[in-house]
Amino acid sequence: GAGVSQTPSNKVTEKGKYVELRCDPISGHTALYWYRQSLGQGPEFLIYFQGTGAADDSGLPNDRFFAVRPEGSVSTLKIQRTERGDSAVYLCASSRDNNYEQYFGPGTRLTVT
Amino acid sequence: GNSVTQMEGPVTLSEEAFLTINCTYTATGYPSLFWYVQYPGEGLQLLLKATKADDKGSNKGFEATYRKETTSFHLEKGSVQVSDSAVYFCALIHDSGAGSYQLTFGKGTKLSVIP
Numbered sequence: 001g002a003g004v005s006q007t008p009s010n011k012v013t014e015k016g017k018y019v020e021l022r023c024d025p026i027s028g029h030t031a032l033y034w035y036r037q038s039l040g041q042g043p044e045f046l047i048y049f050q051g052t053g054a055a056d057d058s059g060l061p062n063d064r065f066f067a068v069r070p071e072g073s074v075s076t077l078k079i080q081r082t083e084r085g086d087s088a089v090y091l092c093a094s095s096r097d098n099n100y101e102q103y104f105g106p107g108t109r110l111t112v113t
Numbered sequence: 114g115n116s117v118t119q120m121e122g123p124v125t126l127s128e129e130a131f132l133t134i135n136c137t138y139t140a141t142g143y144p145s146l147f148w149y150v151q152y153p154g155e156g157l158q159l160l161l162k163a164t165k166a167d168d169k170g171s172n173k174g175f176e177a178t179y180r181k182e183t184t185s186f187h188l189e190k191g192s193v194q195v196s197d198s199a200v201y202f203c204a205l206i207h208d209s210g211a212g213s214y215q216l217t218f219g220k221g222t223k224l225s226v227i228p
Contacts, residue, residue: 004156033215042117042202042218043157056213091157095214102216104149104157 002026004105006092012111013082021077021108025094032075033102034067035091043091049075082112115140119203119219126193126226134188134222136177136203144205146170146179146186147216151200160188160201193226200224 005024013019025032030051035043045059049069057067064082069075079086089109093102120135138146148160148170161170166181175190186203203219 031214033213035216040220042204042220043216045215045217048213048215050213056215059215093157093216101159101162106156 004092004094004103006090006105006108008108009106010109010111012113014113015082015084017082019079019082019110021079021090021110023075023077023092023094023105025073025075025092026103027073029094029096029103030072031095031097031100031102032069033093033095034075034077035093037089037091037107039088046077046090079110082110084112086110087112115144115205115207115217117203117205117217117219119201119222121220121222122200123223123225126224128195128226128228129192130226132188132190132193132197132224134201134203134224136186136188136219138184138186138203138205140184140205140207140217142207143181144207146177147204147206148175148177148186148188149202149204149218151202151221153199157202193224195226195228198224198226 007022032049034046037043048056052072064080067077089107091107092105095102116139145164147162149157150160161172163170163179169178200221204216
């Protein structure tokens with residue numbers, strides 16, 4: 001079956017602009033996670049959704065970052081007033097429930113110039 | 114807090130050599146432990162896991178044993194192949210208390226296997 005998909009695969013934006021990154025989880029997976037992977041580092045947790053609600057947003061670095069999952073399926077990570085330090089690969093993962101194996105998407109590489 | 118420390122790379126081995134990638138962790142309670150692999154141009158994939166002390170996870174010839182006494186989960190393979198060239202991440206999962214089972218990853222170890 002289809003895996004987790006993320007769009008776009010690459011995004012280049014100018015400092016100060018707004019960006020949206022999309023994640024399509026595996027059908028039927030209720031849990032969805034966003035992670036950020038900076039160069040040479042492991043992925044770091046950003047936010048977790050169970051269904052439509054953000055159950056844990058403790059990893060969001062500041063209030064420029066926001067994510068939604070309005071229908072409990074597709075999720076969008078939104079970054080306002082982007083900074084060069086936001087450049088990273090943003091990974092999405094979904095799982096059947098919150099304590100099952102997480103399946104990762106290919107990521108969106110964000111470059112802020 | 115929870116953290117994972119794994120050996121720095123890159124690691125370069127000849128085909129059929131023995132592989133060890135060290136991983137130690139710090140965590141409250143009893144986390145589940147994982148090794149993920151990222152092949153060139155691909156997404157993260159679960160390689161193996163262990164959910165309690167003394168469990169051994171294994172897959173594709175790779176093994177790792179959950180050692181509570183040394184808080185370690187070292188990855189081993191007896192005979193590596195060129196196709197094993199990838200970045201390997203050690204990770205743990207814990208309940209944040211908010212109901213999320215977020216993964217905490219090490220920095221990754223890049224393995225290159227040469228013919």
